[in-house]
Amino acid sequence: MAYRWTNDLTHDDVTPKSAYLNRRQIMAGMAGLGLGAMAGGAQAQDTLEPNSWEDVTTYCNFYEFGTRKGDPAENAHLMTTSPWSVTIDGMVDRPGEYDFQDIMSEMTVEERIYRFRCVEAWSMVVPWNGFELADLLAMAGVQDSAKYVAFETLYRPDEMPGTAYRVLDWPYREGLRLDEAMHPLTLMATGIFGKDLPNQNGAPLRLVVPWKYGFKSIKSIVRITLTDKEPPTSWNMSNSREYGFYSNVNPEVSHPRWSQATERRIGGGLFAKRQPTTMFNGYEDEVASLYDGMDLRKSF
Amino acid sequence: MRDRLNQTLRRVPTWVIYMLGMLPAPWFFYQGLTGALGVEPIKALEHKYGELALQLLVVSLAITPMRTHLGINLLKFRRAVGLLCFFYVSCHLLVWLVLDVQLLDQIVADIIKRPYITIGMAGFVLMLPLALTSNNWSIRRLGPMWRKLHKATYVIGLLGAVHFVMLVKGVQLEPLIYLAVIIGLLALRLPGRRSSTTTPVRRQRA
Numbered sequence: 001m002a003y004r005w006t007n008d009l010t011h012d013d014v015t016p017k018s019a020y021l022n023r024r025q026i027m028a029g030m031a032g033l034g035l036g037a038m039a040g041g042a043q044a045q046d047t048l049e050p051n052s053w054e055d056v057t058t059y060c061n062f063y064e065f066g067t068r069k070g071d072p073a074e075n076a077h078l079m080t081t082s083p084w085s086v087t088i089d090g091m092v093d094r095p096g097e098y099d100f101q102d103i104m105s106e107m108t109v110e111e112r113i114y115r116f117r118c119v120e121a122w123s124m125v126v127p128w129n130g131f132e133l134a135d136l137l138a139m140a141g142v143q144d145s146a147k148y149v150a151f152e153t154l155y156r157p158d159e160m161p162g163t164a165y166r167v168l169d170w171p172y173r174e175g176l177r178l179d180e181a182m183h184p185l186t187l188m189a190t191g192i193f194g195k196d197l198p199n200q201n202g203a204p205l206r207l208v209v210p211w212k213y214g215f216k217s218i219k220s221i222v223r224i225t226l227t228d229k230e231p232p233t234s235w236n237m238s239n240s241r242e243y244g245f246y247s248n249v250n251p252e253v254s255h256p257r258w259s260q261a262t263e264r265r266i267g268g269g270l271f272a273k274r275q276p277t278t279m280f281n282g283y284e285d286e287v288a289s290l291y292d293g294m295d296l297r298k299s300f
Numbered sequence: 301m302r303d304r305l306n307q308t309l310r311r312v313p314t315w316v317i318y319m320l321g322m323l324p325a326p327w328f329f330y331q332g333l334t335g336a337l338g339v340e341p342i343k344a345l346e347h348k349y350g351e352l353a354l355q356l357l358v359v360s361l362a363i364t365p366m367r368t369h370l371g372i373n374l375l376k377f378r379r380a381v382g383l384l385c386f387f388y389v390s391c392h393l394l395v396w397l398v399l400d401v402q403l404l405d406q407i408v409a410d411i412i413k414r415p416y417i418t419i420g421m422a423g424f425v426l427m428l429p430l431a432l433t434s435n436n437w438s439i440r441r442l443g444p445m446w447r448k449l450h451k452a453t454y455v456i457g458l459l460g461a462v463h464f465v466m467l468v469k470g471v472q473l474e475p476l477i478y479l480a481v482i483i484g485l486l487a488l489r490l491p492g493r494r495s496s497t498t499t500p501v502r503r504q505r506a
Contacts, residue, residue, distance in 0.1 A: 052339075053338045054339060054341060058338060058339055059339045059340055063470070067468070067469075067470075067472050069338065070338060071338065118416065120469070122340060122343075165472075165473050166471075167470045167472055168470060214403075235470075238470055238471075239470070240455065256414075256417060257414050257415075257466070257467070258410070258412070258414060259406055261406070262403070262406070264340075264342070266339050266340050267339055269341060270329075270331075270332045270333055270341045270342060270345070270399065271399065272342065273402065274401075274402055274403065
């Protein structure tokens with residue numbers, strides 16, 4: 001019974017014009033015009049100049065292709081990304097295997113310039129192209145009982161030399177609480193710089209959750225499962241003392257092995273200065289309310 | 301064959317080792333400046349120096365077993381290898397202090413609070429007296445104490461390898477290989493192993 005009704009409405013039809021315009025302003029802010037004033041002062045604004053194509057595509061963590069930063073750029077071409085389908089299952093009305101091209105034909109792709117903060121204390125600014133995860137979930141119809149969303153990366157050992165050694169328990173897994181998944185900032189990226197996602201950046205589609213450490217933004221997704229239990233996540237399974245389920249960017253909660261108070265923007269050369277890390281990676285105004293009443297030191 | 305190799309090695313002056321050994325330091329720095337180390341040259345340079353130091357540590361620990369088990373004599377170069385190792389550990393530390401962490405209070409906090417940095421620093425501090433006594437005058441002056449003091453290299457080797465194992469994310473293969481090699485080289489020095497395997501070599505020579 002899927003696709004019996006095609007959505008031809010726009011945001012104009014469902015959202016009051018003022019709210020819609022306000023949202024547009026937020027988008028413009030993301031694009032580097034007003035975000036400094038919105039979230040974190042001049043520092044944040046200065047840093048919203050996107051990194052270069054080279055920065056974004058040659059300095060990657062994608063352990064399925066090797067643990068060195070250059071390994072993914074070198075090896076990820078081995079991965080077949082077409083055809084590609086995403087299994088959406090669990091607590092949804094329309095479970096099934098969704099072909100990537102079919103998904104793309106339903107979604108409206110927009111540009112989002114986000115700060116990206118790695119748990120290793122480096123950062124970039126990336127111009128993503130993609131659609132909101134909420135729109136994809138709506139396609140499958142989330143049931144009321146669902147509380148969490150679990151994601152899984154492709155695991156294909158013959159195309160992924162890094163999986164020969166078990167650095168992590170493959171396949172790579174991540175998860176979000178449903179309200180985090182439905183948040184308008186949460187993006188399913190399908191491109192960068194207006195081009196298709198390069199394989200090393202998680203082609204053909206990946207998650208981007210800009211207020212969380214980069215490893216939450218799972219790449220090359222093949223499965224999305226709606227569930228009512230907190231799903232197991234790869235880094236948390238590997239070392240729960242160091243990597244929590246939430247993993248929100250937080251300068252006050254340090255990683256057991258290094259401080260998270262500062263970060264280094266990639267691309268500044270040999271003499272790049274560190275800069276302070278901001279709460280929720282500068283998206284505090286947008287997402288802090290999701291965690292009202294939670295002890296962020298405990299739920300790190 | 302082995303005798304010919306040893307004779308050739310004897311003719312290589314140690315200053316050649318010092319010269320060749322120093323070259324990578326400015327070369328890596330130049331690569332970092334010009335982008336050849338990638339888009340994050342600070343970490344890359346730090347890792348290059350650290351990795352080379354660890355490799356030199358392995359070489360210095362291999363010299364004695366190579367002589368006792370294989371009959372290849374590199375003893376003449378051991379001081380040069382040890383001092384070069386100390387030189388690259390110093391470069392590694394300097395990059396970490398000046399280019400990487402930059403902030404003094406964070407440096408102090410890291411040394412105290414982060415076990416892998418504490419271990420790395422302990423290794424560096426232990427190397428200081430060894431580097432300072434790596435000269436003929438100290439050997440004469442210290443007598444049998446010198447040999448005892450320089451056995452600290454065994455501890456330094458382990459500290460260096462453990463530092464590497466602990467700093468990577470997850471359980472990665474490369475640092476574990478270094479740790480295994482260093483433990484192996486130390487195991488070759490255990491009294492039982494040494495006497496049993498060195499006998500045939502000595503007999504061959506005689």
